[in-house]
Amino acid sequence: MDAVAVGVLDEKTLAKYEPVIGLEVHVQLQTESKLFSASPTAFGNPPNTQTDPVVLGLPGALPVLNRDAVAKGVMAALALNCQVRRFSRFARKNYFYPDLPKGYQISQFDEPLAEHGWLDVPLDGGTKRIGITRLHLEEDAGKTIHDGFPDSHLYSYVDLNRAGVPLAEIVSEPDIRTPEEAFAYLSEIKQVMQFIGASNCDMEKGQLRCDANVSVRLRGAEKFGTKAEIKNLNSFRFVRMGLEYEIVRQIAVLESGGAIAQETRLFNTQTGETVPMRSKEHAHDYRYFPEPDLMPLIVSEEWQAEIRGAMAELPAARRQRFVESYGLSEYDAGVLTSTQETADYFETVAKTSGNPKTAANWVQGDLMGALNTVGKPIGESPVPAAQLGELVKLLDDGTLSGKLAKEVFAKMFESGRTPAEIIEAEGLKQISDEGALRKIVDGVLASNAKQVETYRGGKTSVFGFFVGQVMKATRGQADPKVVNDLLQKALG
Numbered sequence: 001m002d003a004v005a006v007g008v009l010d011e012k013t014l015a016k017y018e019p020v021i022g023l024e025v026h027v028q029l030q031t032e033s034k035l036f037s038a039s040p041t042a043f044g045n046p047p048n049t050q051t052d053p054v055v056l057g058l059p060g061a062l063p064v065l066n067r068d069a070v071a072k073g074v075m076a077a078l079a080l081n082c083q084v085r086r087f088s089r090f091a092r093k094n095y096f097y098p099d100l101p102k103g104y105q106i107s108q109f110d111e112p113l114a115e116h117g118w119l120d121v122p123l124d125g126g127t128k129r130i131g132i133t134r135l136h137l138e139e140d141a142g143k144t145i146h147d148g149f150p151d152s153h154l155y156s157y158v159d160l161n162r163a164g165v166p167l168a169e170i171v172s173e174p175d176i177r178t179p180e181e182a183f184a185y186l187s188e189i190k191q192v193m194q195f196i197g198a199s200n201c202d203m204e205k206g207q208l209r210c211d212a213n214v215s216v217r218l219r220g221a222e223k224f225g226t227k228a229e230i231k232n233l234n235s236f237r238f239v240r241m242g243l244e245y246e247i248v249r250q251i252a253v254l255e256s257g258g259a260i261a262q263e264t265r266l267f268n269t270q271t272g273e274t275v276p277m278r279s280k281e282h283a284h285d286y287r288y289f290p291e292p293d294l295m296p297l298i299v300s301e302e303w304q305a306e307i308r309g310a311m312a313e314l315p316a317a318r319r320q321r322f323v324e325s326y327g328l329s330e331y332d333a334g335v336l337t338s339t340q341e342t343a344d345y346f347e348t349v350a351k352t353s354g355n356p357k358t359a360a361n362w363v364q365g366d367l368m369g370a371l372n373t374v375g376k377p378i379g380e381s382p383v384p385a386a387q388l389g390e391l392v393k394l395l396d397d398g399t400l401s402g403k404l405a406k407e408v409f410a411k412m413f414e415s416g417r418t419p420a421e422i423i424e425a426e427g428l429k430q431i432s433d434e435g436a437l438r439k440i441v442d443g444v445l446a447s448n449a450k451q452v453e454t455y456r457g458g459k460t461s462v463f464g465f466f467v468g469q470v471m472k473a474t475r476g477q478a479d480p481k482v483v484n485d486l487l488q489k490a491l492g
């Protein structure tokens with residue numbers, strides 16, 4: 001029924017309603033060991049090899065809080081402009097599922113690590129401030145695997161390697177109004193976490209996951225509608241698709257006279273639809289109570305200050321600095337701060353070459369184009385940033401022409417050699433000596449008397465022919481400016 005209703009909605013009907021979206025983002029904190037035990041957090045090891053008595057909840061095993069995970073959580077909270085609570089407490093969230101061996105999850109409930117934050121998200125040349133309700137710490141569950149085995153139609157498998165991995169759950173205010181805003185918010189969260197080193201946010205490894213709460217209401221109404229929670233949104237693209245479908249589905253239900261059920265729904269990546277999973281739980285369903293095996297967590301002002309002092313520059317601040325200090329456009333600054341590796345690479349090129357704008361063009365154009373062709377990230381570039389900076393400097397000082405610089409870059413990318421090594425080995429230095437070039441120009445004009453006569457007869461379009469002949473005679477190494485000047489003088 002939903003699918004039929006969704007198909008007949010027109011733009012006018014959709015425009016009557018306003019979506020209201022809040023996101024719950026789970027970020028895996030970048031630590032070597034788990035939140036309450038010494039088991040490693042590495043990805044890709046054989047199933048069930050990263051467990052211990054604490055993770056498995058064996059009798060007598062007691063949790064010990066990972067200080068580094070708390071520091072990364074505080075760092076994330078500060079980067080999101082949250083108020084870090086001096087006093088917070090862990091609680092037991094009780095539910096029963098095969099990938100939760102203890103029968104409960106250690107999380108934070110009524111006394112979270114941080115609250116009342118915000119994040120300015122770039123949108124259409126401006127920004128939108130999205131509130132953050134809370135950031136709390138919790139341990140991850142394991143992973144239930146429903147396919148990929150010969151008997152998957154009969155059994156599900158459980159891998160507990162992920163159980164106990166430290167997470168920061170970031171809960172937004174219901175300030176998001178479109179799937180595009182949700183996409184931009186998630187992108188900014190990911191950037192912030194990566195820049196400060198709190199998380200790698202690799203979605204393919206489950207290091208960033210998102211649940212979405214969405215409702216719709218008539219435009220102008222103050223009261224929120226009944227919300228549904230969407231799970232299984234394991235990529236930014238699926239977040240956008242899931243929200244788009246769910247918004248239209250809810251409008252279709254209301255337009256047909258129905259009521260929205262408060263429930264949890266799964267996003268089906270094959271069909272692009274959301275489907276019912278279970279009725280939405282409330283806090284009392286989990287029977288929260290304070291974790292008896294852990295002391296309350298106290299984060300002093302001194303520790304906060306220490307963590308803040310060690311934080312890297314945030315993406316928004318770096319974008320602004322690139323615009324103000326390097327004279328880049330907002331667009332270029334955004335591209336060059338898309339990841340911390342890209343920003344660091346560009347800054348090295350800019351400082352080595354002394355020409356930030358040309359450096360930006362080379363990083364965004366030739367370098368990224370070459371990397372895309374071979375499917376490598378900028379962190380695996382065969383051309384180190386300092387060497388690309390040297391190439392830009394050689395272009396600026398006239399040692400290389402634009403054409404030669406591109407030729408040298410291609411050889412650098414292929415071989416890993418420095419610009420100086422390639423220029424020396426292959427004699428690619430630009431020829432700027434007027435005396436040497438004048439002889440070549442004279443020879444070209446003497447060999448092409450008919451074209452000279454045509455030019456002097458008023459058909460000046462043949463000027464490019466002469467330039468081409470000089471460049472051909474010098475294997476492209478002649479300085480184009482000097483060649484143009486000499487030709488204009490010789491042709492009168």
